[in-house]
Amino acid sequence: MQRYILKNKNKIAFLSGILIVIGFLSNRLFGQEALLKGALIIASVLGLLPIVIQAFQALRVKVVSIDVLVTIAVTGAFVIRNFEEAAIVTFLFLFGAYLEQRTLNKTRSAIKKLTEMAPESALKRTENGDFEETDVDEVEVGDVLLVKTGAKVPVDGTVILGEGSINEASITGESLPVAKEPGSKVYAGTIMDNGTIQITADRVGEDTTFSKIIELVEEAQDSKSEAERFIDRFSKYYTPAVLVLGVIVWVFSRNTELAITILVLGCPGALVIGVPVSNVAGIGNGARHGILLKGSEVIGDFSRLDTIVFDKTGTLTVGKPSVAEKEFYGENVEEALSYLASVERESDHPLAKAVLEDIGEASNYPVENTETVKGGGIIATVNGRRIVVGNPALMERENVRLNDKMKQDIARFEKNGNSLVLTAVDGELKVLMGVRDRIRPGVIEDLQKLKKLKVKNLIMLSGDNQGTVDAVSRELGLTKAYGNMLPEDKSEYIKRLIAEGRRVAFVGDGINDSPSLALAHIGIAMGGGTDVAIETSDVVLMNSDFGRLPHALGLAKATARNMKQNIVIAVGVVLALLAGVLFSDRVNMSVGMFVHEASILVVILNGMRLLKYRLR
Amino acid sequence: MKKATIQLEALACPSCMQKIENAVKALEGIEKDTVKVLFNASKVKFDFNEEKISVEKVEKAITALGYEVIKTQVK
Numbered sequence: 001m002q003r004y005i006l007k008n009k010n011k012i013a014f015l016s017g018i019l020i021v022i023g024f025l026s027n028r029l030f031g032q033e034a035l036l037k038g039a040l041i042i043a044s045v046l047g048l049l050p051i052v053i054q055a056f057q058a059l060r061v062k063v064v065s066i067d068v069l070v071t072i073a074v075t076g077a078f079v080i081r082n083f084e085e086a087a088i089v090t091f092l093f094l095f096g097a098y099l100e101q102r103t104l105n106k107t108r109s110a111i112k113k114l115t116e117m118a119p120e121s122a123l124k125r126t127e128n129g130d131f132e133e134t135d136v137d138e139v140e141v142g143d144v145l146l147v148k149t150g151a152k153v154p155v156d157g158t159v160i161l162g163e164g165s166i167n168e169a170s171i172t173g174e175s176l177p178v179a180k181e182p183g184s185k186v187y188a189g190t191i192m193d194n195g196t197i198q199i200t201a202d203r204v205g206e207d208t209t210f211s212k213i214i215e216l217v218e219e220a221q222d223s224k225s226e227a228e229r230f231i232d233r234f235s236k237y238y239t240p241a242v243l244v245l246g247v248i249v250w251v252f253s254r255n256t257e258l259a260i261t262i263l264v265l266g267c268p269g270a271l272v273i274g275v276p277v278s279n280v281a282g283i284g285n286g287a288r289h290g291i292l293l294k295g296s297e298v299i300g301d302f303s304r305l306d307t308i309v310f311d312k313t314g315t316l317t318v319g320k321p322s323v324a325e326k327e328f329y330g331e332n333v334e335e336a337l338s339y340l341a342s343v344e345r346e347s348d349h350p351l352a353k354a355v356l357e358d359i360g361e362a363s364n365y366p367v368e369n370t371e372t373v374k375g376g377g378i379i380a381t382v383n384g385r386r387i388v389v390g391n392p393a394l395m396e397r398e399n400v401r402l403n404d405k406m407k408q409d410i411a412r413f414e415k416n417g418n419s420l421v422l423t424a425v426d427g428e429l430k431v432l433m434g435v436r437d438r439i440r441p442g443v444i445e446d447l448q449k450l451k452k453l454k455v456k457n458l459i460m461l462s463g464d465n466q467g468t469v470d471a472v473s474r475e476l477g478l479t480k481a482y483g484n485m486l487p488e489d490k491s492e493y494i495k496r497l498i499a500e501g502r503r504v505a506f507v508g509d510g511i512n513d514s515p516s517l518a519l520a521h522i523g524i525a526m527g528g529g530t531d532v533a534i535e536t537s538d539v540v541l542m543n544s545d546f547g548r549l550p551h552a553l554g555l556a557k558a559t560a561r562n563m564k565q566n567i568v569i570a571v572g573v574v575l576a577l578l579a580g581v582l583f584s585d586r587v588n589m590s591v592g593m594f595v596h597e598a599s600i601l602v603v604i605l606n607g608m609r610l611l612k613y614r615l616r
Numbered sequence: 617m618k619k620a621t622i623q624l625e626a627l628a629c630p631s632c633m634q635k636i637e638n639a640v641k642a643l644e645g646i647e648k649d650t651v652k653v654l655f656n657a658s659k660v661k662f663d664f665n666e667e668k669i670s671v672e673k674v675e676k677a678i679t680a681l682g683y684e685v686i687k688t689q690v691k
Binding site: 002003006053054057058061062063065066067097100101104105108111218219221222236239272276279280 | 626628631634635638639642652654655656657659679680681682
């Protein structure tokens, strides 16, 4: 019986709403006052049923819940024969609860969508070699599984047969399919976009990367900041305190109306729900964009950031040398380039690769008499011409004449942090190429956005030599950049920054910089799903996409702001209502309940805005 | 000692959390400090001594408060 009533709470709210409307209408139209009274009494008794049940259940486990306050208030209204108030208050309370449930589900939807991506079944190879559908919980490490187009990868595993492309959006937030072939790793929860593969299970159940992410997100959305824990403690005593206050008011004033109004006004609603709602919506938005924010504490620290430290050049650069600048001298450049290409094809030097990539299609000539000069370059004969490819020192040794323009170009290229590749044909310089690790596309704009978000210091700590670091730093406009840093130097440096009173975030890949990740106020891991990074950091950019960083910071700031707004709304409403009761007679029980429920909806709707947050 | 995670129907009011937390903590055989009610995820997590209490008993205590249990996992 109890459960039946609770289950049909929404129907009861609807029914009592109709009764109230019918009562008032019949009174207006036909002057049926008795009918109105009857309808109101039935509506309040009906509406009170689920509230009373909840109140008793709460009292049984020693909690003075809102239901208790409302039950007493409505009973009080009955005693003083104010059926109108009784009916309207119960209706508003139930209807409000219904709306809260609906809107709360919306704010939680982003994370729910994520958890719904969890795979449920798998095609497992049986002893006779067939594949049979089984529950994903029954898959064990080492099992061979078949994944067809359109299906979800059930566990973390390694491809052993077949190839195809997989959409890894559920792990990385990146919807571009990734090609897989035998030997590739695949992750649970990702979707086979095209092709059919067989995999062996490496990690199953709760050990898969996907399960870990979900677990983290779920913990994060319910993790509590100091402020929230305070509100929790506060509300534990707040509700009983309101009850006591109501009794005191009644004892002294003998004014039942006033006493029960205070009970309704005192319901803590928006205050308790406001912060968790902002939290869940903000974290949900992040999860959808490949950003894991680990809880509201992290959001608070993150939003107050003023310094970001990047752990290495590779975070900001492409991580692969390429031709960044070039100059040609004299005529027959085409020909010189094909000679250069022919010579470089013989070499496995990293610079050679970059040069070849830059030249692209070129005629191939047989190369003779190749001589490799250590620390200089290559000398060879192509098509009967003497080709010298290498650095300025080699050119000098080979008596290649350089005019003023060439010398200036060389100096400029060097200053920009390039390694130089010069090409001379028969003693004449034809091509000058500057090869360096280039800035990742979009990084300059991203850093600009970070500065706009009030990050004052952008600092790079790198293991590379100071020259390279300076060049990158100049191009990006970093505040400071230090080269030749060992991991322990980096964590020392972070310690110093913190001692200076800065709010520091450290961006790393979590491979050998865990100490720095842990030391900084906020450790940001650029981890394509590496466990260490996910565990030790506070914020994870799932597919190592630097471009997500400004969004992550902007989102954290918006979420922190949203929480503050909700606290202000909640406290403001309670104060306004109390003032209304004390200083005017316009605030009665129904108005109080209405404003109370409305304020809860307002904070939920305010939180929901975060789901749509985008960095402008 | 075992760990249990109980998935409930969506929790909507914050006082639900307090009710469930108190109800579970009051049971014999539950590690009180491990009881965690996750409001947004609508889950209850706790460690318990399987010799003193069965997970079904905990489920019953929660359903008695009027909350549907959807799924239970024990490790």
